Amino acid sequence: MSIQPILLAGLDASTADRTWRLADYMQRGGYAALKKILAENISPEAVINEVKKSSLRGRGGAGFPAGLKWSFMPRNYSGAKYLVCNTDEGEPGTFKDRDLMRFNPHQVIEGMAIAAYAMGVECGYNYIHGEVWDLYTRFEEALAEARAAGFIGQKILGSNFNFELFAHHGWGAYICGEETGLLESIEGKKGQPRYKPPFPASYGLYGKPTTINNTETFAAVPWIILNGGEKYLELGKPNNGGTKLFSVSGHVVKPGVYEVPMGTPFPVLLEMCGGMRNGKLKAVIPGGSSAPVLPADIIMDCTLDYDSIAKAGSMLGSGAVIVMDESVCMVKALERLSYFYFEESCGQCTPCREGTGWLYRVVHRIEHGQGRPEDLDLLNSVTENIMGRTICALGDAAALPVRSFTKHFKSEFEYHIENKKCMVPPEVQREGSNIYVTPNRVPSC
C-alpha cells in the first residue's frame, strides 16, 4: 500500500531535524497556498468552504470539523479577533505535534496565516507546551524568518492582509491543553478551563471571538488549499478526510510518528512500526491516555478513523497509539495513568479535584496488594460520579481509562485483589519494560 504523506511530505527522517528552515520549506513548495490565496484574491468564504469540503476534523482529539468551527467566527465583528494554535501537547503517548513543530514549523505558520485570512483575524498565538522548550525557541526562529520574508506581519505579500503571530509557551500543565484553560493561561492567569457556554467563538481570548485549532489541523490546511478539499477527503474516507499523524509508542519495533490516511486498518500501522517487539499484542490505547483501552482482538479489527474507533468503544483522540504486550500488568498501567490525571487535575471543580485522587488511591491500593473485594464496584461508581459532571473533559479523561481497564481486564484486577499480587510475573514485567534500554543508553549511574 503506497501512502502519500501530506504533513511530512518531502521530509527525510535522517535529515528532518536540519530541514525545518524557511528555505527548506520553500524548496518543498512552502507558502504556495498562502501566495495563491493572496495572488488569486480567493475570498475568505471560499477558503472556509474548501476546508469544509475536505472534511478536515480537529486533530487535537475531539475531531470537531474545522471548517464548521471557522464558520462560527463572527464575520463583521468590529473589535479584535484571535486565532490560537494549540501546541500544548501534554497527553501521555502523544508526540505528533512535537515532530511537526520540529521538522515543519513553517507549515503551521502558513496554515495559521490562511486560517487568519479566512476568519478575518489579525492576531494569533501559538501556545507551545512548556516541557518541549526547544520547540518554542525553534518556532520563534521560524517566526522571525517568516516575518522577514513577509509571510506574516503587515500587508502580507503586498496585499491588505495583516496577520501577526506570536509564540507563547506554557509551563507544562496538562490542563492548559484544554482550549479555555489555554486561553486563561495566555491571558496570564492560572490555567483553568472556563465554563461553556459562552464558547470561544463568541467569548475567547481576552473576551474576544477566538478560534482554537490543533497544530496538525493548521498544518493540513495549505495542502487542502493547493489541492482542493475534495482531494483531501478522498485520501481518507467519508466524514474522515485526509491523513493523520499517529504517534506510536510502546512495545513495537519502531516507535515514532507515522502519517497514514484516515481509515487505514490498525494492523497496517502496526506493520509499519515493524510489528510487536517481543511477545504478543495485549492491548492498545488508540487515542492518547484518556481514550479507553481496547484489547488486542478488538483493535485488530478496527480502522484508524474517528468513526471506527468510536464504534469499538474508544476514541481516535489525538492519534496517540500506545501498544502494550503481554508483559504489561494492566493494574500497574492504570495506576500510572490515574496518577497522571490526579496530578494534572486543575482543582477547580469538585468531581475531578476530589475524584481523581480517590481513583488513584484505590488503584494504587489494589496494585500494592491492599485491594478490597468491593473496590471494582467503588471505582465504577466513582467514575460514574465524575463523568459528565465536570467543567471540562479532564474528568471524563480520568474516568475512561479506569472504566475501560477494569472492564476489559477485570480478571487481572480481581486476581490482584484476591491474591495480593500480579497475574503477570514480575520478571516478565521487568523484561517487557526494559526493552528500550540498550546498553549504550543506560544512564551512567
Added chain:
Amino acid sequence: MLDIEIDGKPMQVAEGSTILDAAYKQGTYIPHFCYHKKLSIAASCRMCLVQVEKAPKPMPACATPVTNGMKVQTHSELAVNAQKGVMEFLLVNHPLDCPVCDQGGECQLQDISVGYGGGTSRYQEEKRVVANKDFGPLVNTDMTRCINCTRCVRFTQEIAGKMELGQANRGEHAEIMSFIGQTVDSELSGNIIDLCPVGALTSKPFRYSARSWELSRRKSISPHDGLGSNLIVQTKHERVMRVLPLDNDSINECWLSDKDRFSYEALNSATRLTKPMLKHDGKWHEVEWQQALDYVAHAFKDIAKNHGAAALGALAAPHATLEELFLMQKLLRGLGSGNVDTRLRQSDFSLDGKRSGAPWLGMKIAEINTLDRVLVVGSFLRKDHPLIAQRLRQAAKRGSQVSLIHSTDDEILVKLFAKAIAAPSQLPVLLAQVVKSAAEQKAVGVDANIASVSVTPEAQKIAASLVSGANSGIFLGNFVQQHPQAATLHALAQQLASIIGAKFGYLGEAANSVGAYVAHAVPLAGGLNSAQMLAEPLKGYLILQAESELDSANPQLAMATLKQAATVVVMSPFKLPAALDYADVLLPVAPFSETSGSYINTEGRVQSFNAVVKPFAETRPAWKVLRVLGNLLGLPGFEQNSSEEVRAEALSGKPEFVADQLNNQAQGVVLTLSSTSQGTERIADVPIHFADALVRRAPSLQQSRDAALPAARMNAVTLAKLGVTQGRQIKVKQGAGVAVLAAVLDAGLPDNCIRVAAAHPLTASLGAMQGTITVEAN
C-alpha cells in the same frame, strides 16, 4: 419573557436568567456552594447540577441560561444522583470535624450534607491536610475544611477591588492563600467569613466563644459611617458576641465594612465606664446617678445664673442618636443657650444660615450604582466610606466614568477616569477650573469670580467627562467638609451640578450627620458653632458621645479650652483618658447597642433600632439621662417616656425619609479661591479604625493594617526641601504641640504637604487638621 418549566411547574422568567435565578424566583431550592448572588459565576462546586430536558448531562443551574420552553428537573433521579455524587466528593477530603468547628450550626456544608450526604463514607483513604494561613487579626483560617468554592477569592477581586486571595496549586493540592507573607488587609475583609460556606474562614475575634444556636439575633444599625449599615447583632447573656450584616440592597447590600463588623468588641471593653463619676478636690469618685445629676443640674444653673446661659455649650458626636441629640439641644436651648454643635471636625462654618436644608447625599444610596458620571471631591473614599466606594467600584466596572479631585493619591481601587491631586489650599482653584471648563463646554456663562482661573488639561478632562454624561453625581467627601474653605468648595460643586445637570451631595461623615441637622443639634441664629465654642472659652460644656481630644478639628485648642472650663460634663460609654483631666463629671451612657434610638443616614433614611442588650453596669441610655436632667433643671417638655416619643417630637411622626428637610442648595456664598495657606500644609485623614470612640477600643481592629501608627508622609520634593530622611523619626509641630513620627515617602502627595493622620493619640497634641505644620528634622 421566556416560558419554562421547573419540576413540572410552568413559569415565566426574564431572558438572561439562569436556572438558579428562575428556581429561586419560583421558591425551588437548588443546593449550591460556589454560587453567590453578588459574585461572578464560577460553576465549580457542581452542587447545583439539575436535569435539563434534551441535555445529555446534568447542567449546573447557576451557570445555565434558561431558554424558551426549557424543562428542568431539580429533583429527578438524574439530578439527585448528580447532587449526591458531588456531595460525596466534597466530603471525601473534608475533615468532618464539626464538633470542634466554629461554623457548626451555621454551615452550608453541614446543612446540605444532611439532605444529600451519605450516612457513612465510602472514602477509606487518607484525607488531605492543608496548612493554615495568616489572613490577619480578623479572619481565622482552617484550610483543611476548605472546599475550594473560591467565593473569598472572587470577593476580594470583584467586591473589595483587590485580589488579595487566590487559589494556588493544582488538583488536590489546590489551596486558597494570600500573597506570600501578606495578610488580607481590605477594609471589607470580614465579608469573606460570611461568604465561606464551610468553617475554613471564621471570625478570629468571635471564635470559640459561643455556638451559633446559643445566640440571639437582634436587628440594629451601624453607628459608624454615614451609610447606616443594617446589622444583626448576636448576643448571649446580655453580651454582644458578634455582628453580621442584615441584607438590605438599598443600603449595605449583604456586606459590612470591618469597622461595622468588629467594632462590637469595644462594647465589652475594660475601658467602659461603670458608674457616674465626680471629680472632687482633684480626685475622682464613683457616685450614684442621683448625686451626679444633681451636681450637673446645679452646676449648669449656677453658670446660667452667674455668667448667662450663653456661657454654656454642648458638643456632641454625630454618632449620637437622633433622640439624644434632640434632647441635648432642647436642654441647652431650654436653659437659654443656642451653643449646640455636632460638627466637631469642621473648620469653615460660613455656610450656616445660607443652607436651604440639611446637607445630604443628594440622592438615594442605591442610585449611586446607576450614575454614568461621577466626581468625588476630597474624600479618602475607601476608608471613609468603604461600602459607598464599593458601589462606585461596581459602577466604574459597568462603564461609569469616575473622577477624583483630592489632596492624596491613595489606592482607591475604583477604576478612575481622571484624577487631579492638589494641596488642600489649591482644591478650590482646582474645582473652579472644572466648573469653568464645564461652563465653557456647555456654553453657559462663567461665574465672574472664577473667570480668571486657567484650566489645566486634567480639569478639562474631568469636566468633559461630566458634561458628556446623562446621569451624573458629584460627591463631597469628609475632607471637603473639614476643609477651611468648605463653603467655597460647596458653592463650586453646586455651580458645577447646575451647569451639567448633576445631583450633588455629601458623603455623610457619621451615622447621624444628617440626623444632627434634623434634630437641630447645630447652632441656629445666635448660637455658637463648635469652633467658636472652643475659640471663645465658655464656662460650662456638655459633651455627648464625643472624645474631644481625638474628635475635634483642632484637638490642641479643644484640650486647652476644656481644661480651663469651670464645668465639663462628659457623657460617654467609656472612661476617656483625657476626660479624666479636663472633665468634672463623667456619666456612663449607653452605646448604640444598649439604647433604643434612631440614625438618619446620608440619604435621609430614618432607621430606628432597639437596644440589643441591657445597659452595662450603671450605664443609662443618654436620652433618659438628658430627659431626667431636663426635669432636674425644671425645664418644660421633658416628659417623654420612651425614645419613640422623643423621635415623634423630633420628626413629627414616623417618616421613612426626612426628604422635606434635606437640601444641599446654599445661597449667597462668597467664593474665596485665594490660598490662605503659607508654609507646609497638613493633610489630615481620619484613619478608618480611629474615627470614633467605639472603633478605637476594638482590639482586633486595632491590630489590623488600617490601624498602623500615623506617620509624617510627604513626597520626595517635600522630603528634600525639609531636609528629612525617609524612615527617620521626625518631630512635626503645630503651635505648641509636637508629635514624633516616622517620615515616610508618599509619591502621591502634592508638594509642600505633610500628611499626618488626625484622631490618633500620637497626633492628638497637634493643632488644626488642615492647618500649617512645621518639621524639625533630626
